[in-house]
Amino acid sequence: MKRRDLLAGAAGLIGGAVLAGAPNAAAGQQRVPSSTPPVLPPPIPDDPTKLQGAPTSQVGTRSTFVTPTRTPYGEVTGSSLTPLQDLTGTMTPADLHFERHHAGVPRIDPAKHTLLIHGLVKRPLVFSVADVQRLPQVTRTYFVECSGNGRAAYRDPKPDMTPQKVAGLTGNSEWTGVPLRVLLAEAGVEASASWFLAEGGDACVMTRSIPLEKAMDDALVVWAQNGEPLRPEQGFPLRLLLPGWEGNTNVKWLRRLELGTRPWATRWETSKYTDPLPDGTARQYSFDMDAKSIITSPAFPRTIVKGWWPVTGLAWSGRGAIRRVEVSTDNGHSWHDAELHGTPLAKAHVRFTHQWKWDGTESVLLSRATDDTGYVQPTRAALIKVRGIGTDFHFNQIVGWRVAADGHLFFHGES
Amino acid sequence: MPNSYSAAARSTWVRRPHRRGVTAAIGSSLLLATTALTVASCAGRDTPARYELGRAATPQEIAALDIDAAPDGHGLPPGHGSVAEGAALFQQKCQQCHGANGEGMAPAFPALVGRDPKGEGFAFAKDPKINKTIGNYWPEAVTVFDYVRRAMPHTAPGSLSNDEVYALTAHLLAANKVIAADATLDSASLVRVKMPYHDRFVKDNRRGGSELK
Numbered sequence: 001m002k003r004r005d006l007l008a009g010a011a012g013l014i015g016g017a018v019l020a021g022a023p024n025a026a027a028g029q030q031r032v033p034s035s036t037p038p039v040l041p042p043p044i045p046d047d048p049t050k051l052q053g054a055p056t057s058q059v060g061t062r063s064t065f066v067t068p069t070r071t072p073y074g075e076v077t078g079s080s081l082t083p084l085q086d087l088t089g090t091m092t093p094a095d096l097h098f099e100r101h102h103a104g105v106p107r108i109d110p111a112k113h114t115l116l117i118h119g120l121v122k123r124p125l126v127f128s129v130a131d132v133q134r135l136p137q138v139t140r141t142y143f144v145e146c147s148g149n150g151r152a153a154y155r156d157p158k159p160d161m162t163p164q165k166v167a168g169l170t171g172n173s174e175w176t177g178v179p180l181r182v183l184l185a186e187a188g189v190e191a192s193a194s195w196f197l198a199e200g201g202d203a204c205v206m207t208r209s210i211p212l213e214k215a216m217d218d219a220l221v222v223w224a225q226n227g228e229p230l231r232p233e234q235g236f237p238l239r240l241l242l243p244g245w246e247g248n249t250n251v252k253w254l255r256r257l258e259l260g261t262r263p264w265a266t267r268w269e270t271s272k273y274t275d276p277l278p279d280g281t282a283r284q285y286s287f288d289m290d291a292k293s294i295i296t297s298p299a300f301p302r303t304i305v306k307g308w309w310p311v312t313g314l315a316w317s318g319r320g321a322i323r324r325v326e327v328s329t330d331n332g333h334s335w336h337d338a339e340l341h342g343t344p345l346a347k348a349h350v351r352f353t354h355q356w357k358w359d360g361t362e363s364v365l366l367s368r369a370t371d372d373t374g375y376v377q378p379t380r381a382a383l384i385k386v387r388g389i390g391t392d393f394h395f396n397q398i399v400g401w402r403v404a405a406d407g408h409l410f411f412h413g414e415s
Numbered sequence: 416m417p418n419s420y421s422a423a424a425r426s427t428w429v430r431r432p433h434r435r436g437v438t439a440a441i442g443s444s445l446l447l448a449t450t451a452l453t454v455a456s457c458a459g460r461d462t463p464a465r466y467e468l469g470r471a472a473t474p475q476e477i478a479a480l481d482i483d484a485a486p487d488g489h490g491l492p493p494g495h496g497s498v499a500e501g502a503a504l505f506q507q508k509c510q511q512c513h514g515a516n517g518e519g520m521a522p523a524f525p526a527l528v529g530r531d532p533k534g535e536g537f538a539f540a541k542d543p544k545i546n547k548t549i550g551n552y553w554p555e556a557v558t559v560f561d562y563v564r565r566a567m568p569h570t571a572p573g574s575l576s577n578d579e580v581y582a583l584t585a586h587l588l589a590a591n592k593v594i595a596a597d598a599t600l601d602s603a604s605l606v607r608v609k610m611p612y613h614d615r616f617v618k619d620n621r622r623g624g625s626e627l628k
Contacts, residue, residue: 078523103566117469118477125469126476134468155543186465197483204566205573207483256480264485265555267562271525271547274616276539284554286619319623373623386627388540392547 157413
């Protein structure tokens with residue numbers, strides 16, 4: 001008996017037990033029709049070519065053999081991590097894109113949601129979501145990464161960390177929306193404005209201060225991700241998208257933009273999202289995400305056998321396009337240029353692969369990204385030297401995987 | 416400006432917006448003009464400078480949402496509250512999550528109060544275990560007011576009166592030994608409060624390239 005058959009059988013037993021018990025439990029409530037059929041996954045035939053397949057459906061589902069989840073390790077409320085080890089290519093399925101929120105995911109009626117633009121503008125305006133969607137639109141591919149991504153692996157690397165645990169606070173999507181500069185032109189920005197405040201419509205009414213230059217550069221107000229409206233966890237119905245900048249500045253559930261002459265020093269840019277340094281200072285308004293890469297396969301908790309393997313992963317930079325990714329299979333003694341899948345896009349994930357033949361000896365797999373500013377992803381030791389072990393955000397150290405002689409992989413966080 | 420923001424302007428990154436005030440203004444005007452030209456040249460002669468979408472916001476609509484307060488005092492509402500009033504309110508509405516003495520419940524509810532001796536001297540980069548309390552870390556006093564007003568208490572966010580927010584701000588600043596235990600705060604006095612580690616915050620000097628910072 002195959003494992004899947006066993007599971008289906010077990011589900012059938014449980015379903016049957018629930019149904020058998022239901023009429024008694026519901027006695028007097030008249031809610032449970034006795035004819036409700038048990039909901040069972042269809043059995044897997046030994047030969048699928050000898051049986052008609054499933055009918056069409058309104059919404060597709062993943063194969064029952066493919067069950068990636070965002071948060072397998074009980075992360076605290078407020079964040080969930082992208083299962084990087086389960087994904088290929090560069091697009092993160094929207095339902096697996098990491099979440100980070102500071103007061104839960106609000107439920108918003110898009111027909112009632114508005115975006116207010118005011119402050120140092122000639123015409124304070126209120127936009128409905130439909131209004132925003134009538135402006136000239138663009139579609140662009142960008143990563144989003146929480147600036148806390150990788151903190152646990154930086155401060156306290158452990159052998160049993162997965163790619164998801166090490167770097168799962170990032171995702172890469174195709175976003176559709178309006179350039180912020182086009183939206184702001186409707187209101188007419190006063191010449192004296194140099195910063196703006198972006199505010200979300202969640203229960204903490206989250207706010208970040210953003211230099212106006214970013215609005216005039218590549219900032220977007222988006223309403224769609226990967227071909228469909230934003231998911232609630234990603235900011236439905238409107239989200240600020242600041243390519244390459246720390247995730248928190250990409251304000252979700254966007255409801256207000258106020259133009260001003262200086263930053264507001266909100267809680268999220270003072271108490272949080274500032275970076276203590278060894279010289280007794282702390283960086284503030286540190287928006288750019290530094291170049292980074294991680295091998296997503298093979299990785300803990302997998303086991304490999306001798307022979308050829310694609311060593312594959314993701315690389316990205318908040319300052320531009322990835323120019324080069326190198327892979328080492330000998331703990332950094334030698335490096336090989338990995339193949340980049342397609343032309344790397346600026347401020348977007350790129351997939352890399354290095355085809356490798358494992359000979360059965362203990363090995364350490366590492367990846368190292370270089371972006372088009374010439375910035376090279378640093379070692380953990382180098383980063384600790386300039387930032388300190390206690391710095392709170394922006395962790396882009398080289399990481400990798402130790403392959404034990406028996407083929408088991410373990411996280412290798414020290415380098 | 417005799418307030419904490421002008422102190423900020425004397426140091427570190429905060430100079431940037433002032434200097435940028437002029438350059439950014441020129442830059443943004445140019446960029447806006449460039450954008451209009453680009454749009455026009457891409458989309459043809461019929462493309463307008465504006466699309467005339469959105470509707471005029473009324474002063475009432477703006478006032479209902481415009482709850483932010485900045486370190487220069489912009490947006491601080493009328494009202495006042497004392498340390499003693501704030502201490503009583505804290506026990507009613509805040510201690511369930513933040514602890515009777517503001518010690519917090521990690522990791523969801525951070526410590527608010529405490530001048531940990533290890534934290535004095537701003538040694539956070541060396542020791543991640545030091546709590547970033549308001550007194551140990553926060554650079555601006557007005558941030559306490561702005562955040563409490565917009566987001567607290569957890570079970571009824573945005574429900575506090577302005578007087579209550581001034582009182583809770585006063586209590587938290589006094590408990591962190593930033594203001595006197597018998598103080599009362601209003602907009603004018605709150606703007607004058609300088610946080611102990613205000614001057615430790617610096618602008619981002621990372622620029623990519625070959626140098627690791």
